[in-house]
Amino acid sequence: MTRQPALAGIRVLDLGRYIAAPFCANMLANEGAEVIRVEPPEGGADREVMPVGQPGRGGLYLQVNANKKSLSLDYAKPEGRAVLEKLIATADVLIVNLPQKALMKLRLDYDSLAAIKPNIILTTISAFDAGGKDRDRVGFDGTGQALSGAMYLTGFGEAPTREAVSYVDYATAMAAAFATMSALMDRARSGKGQHVQCSLMGTALTMMNAMLMEEASGFRTRRPIGNRSPIAGPSDLFRAKDGWVMIQIIGDPMFSRWARMIGREDLLSDPRFASDSDRGENGEALSAIQQEWCASRTVEECLADLAAARLPACPCLTPAQTLTMPGFEDYTEILPVGDGLPLVARSIRTESALATPRTLAPLLGADSAALLDALGIAAEEQARLKAQGII
Template sequence: MLQPLRGITVIDLSRALAGPYCTALLADMGARIIKVESVNGGDTARQWPPFQDGHSLYFESVNRNKSSVCLDFYSAEGREILAGLLADADVLVENFKPGTLEKMGFPASRLEELNPGLVVGSVTGFGNTGPLKDDAGLDQVIQGMSGLMSVTGPGPGSGPGSGPGSAYRVGVPIVDITSGMVCAFGIVSALLGARNGERPGRVSTSLLETALNLSAFQGQKALSLGEAPAPQGNNHPVIAPYGMFATATESINIAVGSEKQWRAFCGLLGMPTAVEDPRFITGADRSANRDQLTELIEVALSAKPASEWVPLISEAGIPCGPIYNYIQALASEQVAALGLVQHSRRRDGSALPLLRGPLTLDGEASEILSSPPLLGEHTAQILMERGMTLDDVTRLEREGRLVCAPASAQVPETMGAQR
C-alpha cells in the first residue's frame, strides 16, 4: 500500500483507546509510531480484558504497526531519553489528564525549546477551557453528558425503560474511537499546513467536542427547535420505513430513503394501495404513522424468510441487509473480499487475527506489517539507534529506569488477508 506518512516519526504517549486508535491510523499510512510506555505496567489497556493466553485483546485491537519503548517518565534518565526522542520527532500524541505533561517536565515551553516544529496532538475529556477542563473524561461518562445516551435505546412503547427519559450506552466505545479519528485528521492537517508554510503547533480535540459533533440533525433539532430528541429504538428518528423489521425468520434492516424507493418497496411487498393511503403519502406522513406502517410491512414480510427477502429487496434498489453478530460479520463474504481480517503472529508464535485499518489508497488497502508490541519490545533497539551502548541500556534496566522485552528473533510477519 502507498504510505504517504512514511518518514514521519510519532512519539505516542497515549494509552487506553482514543490516542492509540489515532496513532494506529497514522501507522496505517506509514508513520513510524514509537509507543513510549511507563515502567509501571505500560499502557493501562494491557491489563484490560478480554485476554487470550495472557494477552490483552483490548490492547491488541488498536496497537498494530507500532514499536514499544518503556521508560520511567519521572526519573532524570527517563526524561532525558524522552526529551531526545521528542527532539527528533515530527509528532507527539498524548491523552493524559490535563497537567500531566507538565508534571513530567514537558510543559509547552519545554516542547517548544526541544523541537519548535513538533506537532502536539492531544485528546482530553472536556477540552481546553471551561469548568471541567481539568477533569478526566471517559467514553461512558461523555456518552451520557453529550446527549448520546439519551437517543439510544428502545423507542416509545417498547416496555420498561423505554421512551423519553431512558438512556442506553452505545455498545462500542464510539466516542473514544471517533475522537482518535478526529485527532489523526487534525495531525495530518497540521503536517500539511507545515508544507504550505504554516507553522505547525498544538492540535487538540476532546471526547465531549467529538461526541456532540456526532449528534448531526439530532443536535440541530435541540439547538433550533428547543426540543430534546427521544430514542426511537431501531427506527430512524425522522424517516420511515427505515429500521428493523421482522420476517418469517430473522429480522432484517430496510432503509427506504426516497419516494422512488417507497413506490418500488410497496410493489415488491404486494401492498400497492399503501402508496395512495393518506396515512403514508409523504415521508412526514409515514414517520407520523410509523406504527401502523410497520404493522402492514411486517405482515407482508412474514410470507418469506430473511434469506429470501434480503436479495429481493436489494435487487429492487432498496438498501437492505441482515443483522449480524460480530462472528457472522467477520466471517461474511464481503468482509473476506475486502481483506479486512489479516493474520499475524505474536512474539510467542501464537496466531493473532486482526482487523486492518479502514483506508484504501489507489486500490491498495492498509496492511498489518507488525503485530502489537510487547512492553518494551523495542527499547534497546531504539535507544541504541540513538547512540546508547548496550551496557548503558543494561545498567538502566537494572536500575529500573527502563524495561526491555527479550530480543525477538525476527519481527512478526503478517500471513496475509483472510480470503
C-alpha cells in the same frame, strides 16, 4: 517505481492509552510514519483489554497498536524524563490523551515540548475541551455518549442505553489523525509546529449536532424509538421466522418500490407518508406493516424479495456470524496470533497504506534497546536504567 508511503520519515511518539490516542497514532503508522509506543516498564493497563489468550496482547492492543515500535520507559522519574527529552528532540509528532492539568504536571504541554523541539506537533485528546471550564475533568467514551444526549435517545425508552462499541473514542481518533495530518502539511509550508487539540465531548456533540439544532429550534423534542429511523420509514429492525432483518427505506423511489413489493400501493397516496420526514414521524405505523410482512418469512426469503425490488436490507448478525460473513475478508488481514485473528486493515485504502508493510503490535519493550542505542545511550547505561526500573 515503488511508491514511498506518504509519512515515511515522520517519527511519532505515542504516549496514549486505550483507544483514542493509540488509534490516532495507528492511523499515522498505517500511512508509513515510524510510531513509537512509550509505556511504563510494567506495561500499560490497556494491553489486556478484550483477551484473546495472548499475555500482554489483548484484542484492543493488537488492533490499535499494529505497525508500531515499543519503548518501555518511566518518564515520570528524572532519569526517565531525560531519556524522553532525547527522544522528543528526534520526533515530529507527540500524541497523548490526558487532561490539561496532567499535561502540565508531566511537562507534556506544548511550551515544554517546543523548548526541546521547536517545530514539534503536539496532538492531545482530552475528555473535555482543553481550554474550557471542564478542561481538568476526566472522562471516557461513555461520558460523551451520556452528556451529548445520544445515550438518552438510544434504546426503547425503558432506560438510556450505551452503544456496545466505543464510537466516540474511535471517531475522535480519526478526527485527531486528520488534524495531525493537516498540521504536518502546514509545517511543511511554514516550518512551524502547533498544538492540535481534540476532545471526546467535541466529537460526541458533533455527531449529535443536527438533533441539537432541531431541539434548540423548538421544532421537535425527540424521544427514544428503538431501532427505528427518525427521518424515514420503514427503517427498522424486523423479526423474521428465523432471525432479524435490518431494512432501510429512504427516498420516494424506494418507498414506491417497497409499497408495490408488499402489495400496499394505497400507502403511496396516504398523506401520513407523503415524504421521508412524514414517514419518519409516522414510522411506527410503517414498521408495524413491515413487521407483519416479515413475520411469515425466513430471513433468506425476506432478503431475496427485498433484493429483487432493489431495496437495502441485511441480516442482523452475531459477532460469530460476522466472522464468516461473505466479503469479511475484503476488510481484513489475518494476524499471526494463535490460529489467526482478523485485523480490519482495509477500511481506508490509500496507495500509501498499500506501500506500508504490516507489522504485529509489539511485545512490551521490543524495540527499547535499538531505540536507546540510536539515542547514544550506552549499553551499560541501559543496564543501569533497567536495574532501577526506569526502562
